[in-house]
Amino acid sequence: MEAVCNGTAADSSKTFAFLKLPDHHTTQLPNGFNSSDQFNNRKKISIMGSTNNSQPKILTGEAGYVLEDVPHLFDYVPDLPTYTNPLQDNPAYSAVKQYFVNADDTVPQKVVVHASSPRGIHFRRAGPRQRVYFESDDVHACIVTCGGLCPGLNTVIREIVCGLNYMYGVNRVLGIDGGYRGFYSRNTISLTPKAVNDIHKRGGTILGTSRGGHDTKKIVDSIQDRGINQVYIIGGDGTQRGATVIFEEIRRRGLKVAVVGIPKTIDNDIPVIDKSFGFDTAVEEAQRAINAAHVEATSIENGIGLVKLMGRDSGFIAMYATLASRDVDCCLIPESPFYLEGPGGLYEYIEKRLKEQGHMVIVTAEGAGQELLSHRLQPKDQEDASGNKLLKDVGLWISQSIKDHFAKEQKMPINLKYIDPTYMIRAIPSNASDNVYCTLLAQSAVHGAMAGYTGFTVGPVNGRHCYIPFNRIIERQNKVVITDRMWARLLSSTNQPSFLTRDTTEAKKVEEELPTQLLDEKSPNS
Numbered sequence: 001m002e003a004v005c006n007g008t009a010a011d012s013s014k015t016f017a018f019l020k021l022p023d024h025h026t027t028q029l030p031n032g033f034n035s036s037d038q039f040n041n042r043k044k045i046s047i048m049g050s051t052n053n054s055q056p057k058i059l060t061g062e063a064g065y066v067l068e069d070v071p072h073l074f075d076y077v078p079d080l081p082t083y084t085n086p087l088q089d090n091p092a093y094s095a096v097k098q099y100f101v102n103a104d105d106t107v108p109q110k111v112v113v114h115a116s117s118p119r120g121i122h123f124r125r126a127g128p129r130q131r132v133y134f135e136s137d138d139v140h141a142c143i144v145t146c147g148g149l150c151p152g153l154n155t156v157i158r159e160i161v162c163g164l165n166y167m168y169g170v171n172r173v174l175g176i177d178g179g180y181r182g183f184y185s186r187n188t189i190s191l192t193p194k195a196v197n198d199i200h201k202r203g204g205t206i207l208g209t210s211r212g213g214h215d216t217k218k219i220v221d222s223i224q225d226r227g228i229n230q231v232y233i234i235g236g237d238g239t240q241r242g243a244t245v246i247f248e249e250i251r252r253r254g255l256k257v258a259v260v261g262i263p264k265t266i267d268n269d270i271p272v273i274d275k276s277f278g279f280d281t282a283v284e285e286a287q288r289a290i291n292a293a294h295v296e297a298t299s300i301e302n303g304i305g306l307v308k309l310m311g312r313d314s315g316f317i318a319m320y321a322t323l324a325s326r327d328v329d330c331c332l333i334p335e336s337p338f339y340l341e342g343p344g345g346l347y348e349y350i351e352k353r354l355k356e357q358g359h360m361v362i363v364t365a366e367g368a369g370q371e372l373l374s375h376r377l378q379p380k381d382q383e384d385a386s387g388n389k390l391l392k393d394v395g396l397w398i399s400q401s402i403k404d405h406f407a408k409e410q411k412m413p414i415n416l417k418y419i420d421p422t423y424m425i426r427a428i429p430s431n432a433s434d435n436v437y438c439t440l441l442a443q444s445a446v447h448g449a450m451a452g453y454t455g456f457t458v459g460p461v462n463g464r465h466c467y468i469p470f471n472r473i474i475e476r477q478n479k480v481v482i483t484d485r486m487w488a489r490l491l492s493s494t495n496q497p498s499f500l501t502r503d504t505t506e507a508k509k510v511e512e513e514l515p516t517q518l519l520d521e522k523s524p525n526s
């Protein structure tokens with residue numbers, strides 16, 4: 001490959017721009033975007049952020065244009081050579097009109113606009129670049145999977161290995177065994193296209209996973225000792241937090257190591273991206289549990305089928321599974337507080353439904369109603385090894401509460417069947433659409449690392465894959481907004497009460513708290 005040496009932030013002319021945008025720090029940044037792969041129309045753009053610390057890298061342009069950019073290796077490694085991208089000689093790409101994404105391509109976060117709207121926040125478009133910052137023979141990549149299982153993990157692993165090999169001729173890829181702690185306490189696995197050929201057909205992760213055990217210093221020591229220069233980290237919100245501190249430590253040490261996050265969350269609680277891999281599969285598989293609950297409920301007098309689905313803080317799986325099924329009479333999610341007793345409560349609704357149709361199906365997300373049972377079942381505030389709050393089993397609690405209520409004064413004989421398919425759902429392989437999605441995620445991740453970007457998570461924003469800075473991924477959780485039309489669609493489909501009637505002050509509080517968070521964002525469920 002032909003090597004060209006670029007100037008870097010360190011040796012560029014020091015132009016500083018001071019700007020203030022809502023929700024971001026005002027910082028100063030040397031105007032170091034002197035790579036051919038950066039903005040060509042640089043004159044129009046002011047830069048905010050910092051190239052050598054962990055402040056967001058924000059560029060602003062005309063008409064309210066804002067680019068929330070991702071770090072690049074040349075931000076802190078001086079005199080980096082670049083190479084021609086081997087993709088241009090790849091037969092698979094020979095018929096493609098434009099191999100490489102335009103260096104100026106960015107993707108808007110907000111697609112619904114008015115004539116007078118500012119252009120708003122954008123992210124750098126993912127894809128292959130004309131020049132790469134690694135020579136194929138020099139790449140030594142590693143892949144790690146952390147957190148809970150999710151359909152599609154093996155597909156992402158497979159496609160990173162195959163993408164690196166088939167597109168960039170990279171032969172050295174290590175699998176880290178058993179999550180973050182595997183960096184320093186376990187053996188590694190050599191990953192070749194042959195070794196990963198069939199793994200997408202299996203659930204789980206061939207690398208193993210774990211919670212807890214994140215020791216940043218030991219992890220980066222291990223990366224440095226092994227000579228790894230591309231780190232692909234697949235995991236949820238906790239994992240992306242871990243990836244952020246690994247990236248910061250790598251930058252502090254001045255290492256030429258690209259750190260790339262691939263978002264994994266079965267319950268879709270990662271913000272900014274359209275949706276996470278495994279989510280479609282989970283919604284589809286949840287139908288089997290809901291169908292079983294429906295069959296049980298309709299086969300017996302006053303049958304109630306209750307299904308608990310994943311979703312600690314975000315009720316997307318429950319909401320979409322309910323909307324997809326049409327057999328569900330009531331969906332309970334963490335974002336929408338509910339109550340049992342009195343007018344407008346769950347008991348009243350159950351009684352009404354049983355009288356009307358003789359059966360009913362209830363779907364609850366695992367995080368729903370936690371405030372109602374916070375003082376029951378388990379001693380309070382237990383955590384898993386990663387520090388996630390352990391939830392009480394809302395399914396068991398609701399089952400018992402409903403049974404007790406209808407048994408009281410022999411009110412009404414009911415037959416309740418409780419189904420918890422959590423681990424059966426998350427252990428299956430991904431479905432066809434998630435498999436395609438995983439391929440795009442993995443290939444976008446590989447293109448980004450080869451192009452020298454680092455400290456980013458990859459994911460689709462309004463259908464286009466983007467490089468999103470870590471801070472945007474970890475700053476908040478994606479949640480169902482119950483004042484959006486999607487939740488209204490659900491309420492009108494199930495005819496369940498909104499549970500906002502008991503106490504108008506409670507209702508008002510919910511309204512005040514929830515809608516504003518997404519006003520400036522694309523709401524994924526609107």
Ligand SMILES: Nc1ncnc2c1ncn2[C@@H]1O[C@H](COP(=O)(O)OP(=O)(O)O)[C@@H](O)[C@H]1O
Nearest residue numbers: 147148211212214235236237238239241242386
């Ligand atoms: N704030 C954090 N800093 C560093 N590592 C973290 C942080 N939060 C979680 N982790 C690590 O990330 C890994 C996965 O986190 P976890 O919350 O269990 O799953 P998920 O990534 O699916 O949310 C664990 O090894 C955990 O130690």
Ligand SMILES: O=P(O)(O)OC[C@H]1O[C@](O)(COP(=O)(O)O)[C@@H](O)[C@@H]1O
Nearest residue numbers: 147148149236265266310311312384
């Ligand atoms: O029993 P485990 O392995 O801790 O996993 C249970 C948790 O994993 C999940 O499926 C996913 O959680 P993460 O996104 O944090 O991995 C949750 O819905 C559930 O509470």
Ligand SMILES: [Mg+2]
Nearest residue numbers: 147236237238
């Ligand atoms: Mg998590």
